[in-house]
Amino acid sequence: MKEYQTITEVSGPLVFAEVDEPVGYDEIVEIETPDGRTLRGQVLESSEGLVSIQVFEGTGGIDRNASVRFLGETMKMPVTEDLLGRVLDGSGNPIDGGPEIVPEDRIDIVGEAINPYSREYPEEFIQTGVSAIDGMNTLVRGQKLPIFSGSGLPHNELALQIARQATVPEEEEGNDEEGSEFAVIFGAMGITQEEANEFMQDFERTGALERSVVFMNLADDPAVERTVTPRLALTTAEYLAFEKDYHVLVILTDITNYCEALREIGAAREEVPGRRGYPGYMYTDLAQLYERAGRIDGREGSVTQIPILSMPGDDDTHPIPDLTGYITEGQIVMDRSLNSQGFEPPINVSPSLSRLMDDGIGEGLTRGDHGDVADQLFAAYAEGKDLRDLVNIVGREALSERDNKYLDFADRFESEFVDQGFDTNRTIEETLEIGWDLLSMLPEEELNRIGEDLIAEHYREEEVEAVQAD
Structure with missing residues (x-):
């Protein structure tokens, strides 16, 4: 373990420190402040003699007298099947008053890309209980199908409805029924405390929490933590799917808040901005998240994603929905005029699309x-x-x-x-x-x-x- 007292600058969520040995990218860092607090961070950039560190808990209280320790490992998520029913913060720490997590394994949150040769084509139906989705834009196991919404539209209500209603229909005769257990991973990024309370009340009222793992990053939590929350959620989903044979539905809301965090970090690093001030690598970053959905040949489980994003100004040409549309297999579009008429959910089926629908609409009547x-x-x-x-x-x-x-x-x-x-x-x-x-x-x-x-x-x-x- 290497420890330094060589902080040269604090800029927004970033800390810059001089080092005399090579430090790995994404390496976990502990920063001990003069008042005795220990903050966690991650190496964002490493060059000869200087590293930049993004601090998850915020940089308040950090000055040149703080100590920086490089732990020599990347961030890992402690995973176990007992996570089902638990509520965690945006950094993966329990906040539900339950016991500490006793992990069966600790997995790198960056994940491993699914070998294209080993990918199994998505073609099995997931029933959300929402006619505008099931009937017109069917969701398929292993698919990534985002919801395009806008400020003030009830995308949170739709997310909760899908979380509590989504099921995997009974296996067809002759198929192995093992692995048919269903789980929901709910990752919230940058939501208000009021929204968090509504989510938790609904999860507890309907009993959906028993088969769910909830990650909560609130609006007053550090923006940097938002870049970690979806990766923790997806790492948990991959473990349940590919190690425990669950069919996992991952709901991530709000991707717009995640991208705003990327923009804030990019500004602190004084990067040359891309479209509308967002980092030029935002496409790659979003693809790293979305492409973690899928099925693997020989494994019973699956990871299906429903990312939710609120389009700034209802503009579907905005970089966030635009890039998301390139990566994912369709979109569900919420409509402001339908919402003003009182329709629930206000889904406009005309611009909505599920590119894998034809492959996943079942047999017989379906x-x-x-x-x-x-x-x-x-x-x-x-x-x-x-x-x-x-x-x-x-x-x-x-x-x-x-x-x-x-x-x-x-x-x-x-x-x-x-x-x-x-x-x-x-x-x-x-x-x-x-x-x-x-x-x-x-x-x-x-x-x-x-x-x-x-x-x-x-x-x-x-x-x-x-x-x-x-």
């Missing part, structure tokens, strides 16, 4: 008509929304009977399919039944994306008669 129904719902809803613009110009009376049916369809789609409330948990079968009810509002000849045999089996003549009566 494949036999799932893809066809989703395609037809997308098409009908898009036509109904286009006609709304026309109504503003010519009035509804100028439209044909067919056009009026599409207008009614769009209204009912939003009020019955999308608007289900944050406490309603729908199975995929219930979601598809609602989809068929809505499609049966339209004339049979309009269902040009669905096979005739499926129409004959599921088309509801009584729904057509009810619409005509109205």
Whole structure:
């Protein structure tokens, strides 16, 4: 262990110190302040004779008289199956009043990249209980599917709904049923104390905490800690998935706060900024997080990610959603106009996308008509929304009977399919039944994306008669 009293500068969350021996990148550091406190940090940059250290607990109280000790190892997460049901802070320390963690292993939080040859293609359905996701933008085990939200939109409520409702449907006959246990890793970055209280009350009220591990980094915690929190969460997820055969869903909120922490550190290091002041390496940094989702050939478990980010100014061309969209396999988009109308959750299915949906929508009812129904719902809803613009110009009376049916369809789609409330948990079968009810509002000849045999089996003549009566 090397110890120095050679601090030359303190800048924001960074401490600069002179050294006379090589120091490793990401090496853990302990800084002892003159008042006896011990702070933890990590080597951010190491050059000949000088290192920069990011301090997790903040740099308050650190001066030139502080001692710096380099521990010779990188940061590790103590992992055990007993972490399920625990609440930890953003640095991985228990804050729930429970016992200290007795780890089975300690794993480097940077993780190891999954060998592309060993990656198993994601193609197994995860049921979130939210129709706009399950029916139209299906989540698949091993996928990374972000939620694009905005300031003031209820993305926290949606995150909680998914955390308590998400399940892995029963294994198909002939498959090994081992490894079907499901766990949720919830990583919160830069949230307020009020939001933290709401999260914990919901987890405890619904019993979701029993199968979850919660990491909490609050808004008044050091920004540097936010760069560690998602890595601790993902390390825990990888351990449960690939060592204990769990199917793990990782929910990270809010990625925007994480990126703001990167920008703050970059400014303290006096780096040349990229787009809108964010570091030029932000794409690489986000990819290191997102690409830790997946399945490994020969392992039962899986890691699925739902990162949540609030788009500054609702701008989807902002660097954070823009770069996230390049890396991930689609996005779920929350809509401000739907939210103002009181729809819960306010998911706009039109710009939303799950690129792996076709591979993960199951067998039988959940494949036999799932893809066809989703395609037809997308098409009908898009036509109904286009006609709304026309109504503003010519009035509804100028439209044909067919056009009026599409207008009614769009209204009912939003009020019955999308608007289900944050406490309603729908199975995929219930979601598809609602989809068929809505499609049966339209004339049979309009269902040009669905096979005739499926129409004959599921088309509801009584729904057509009810619409005509109205």
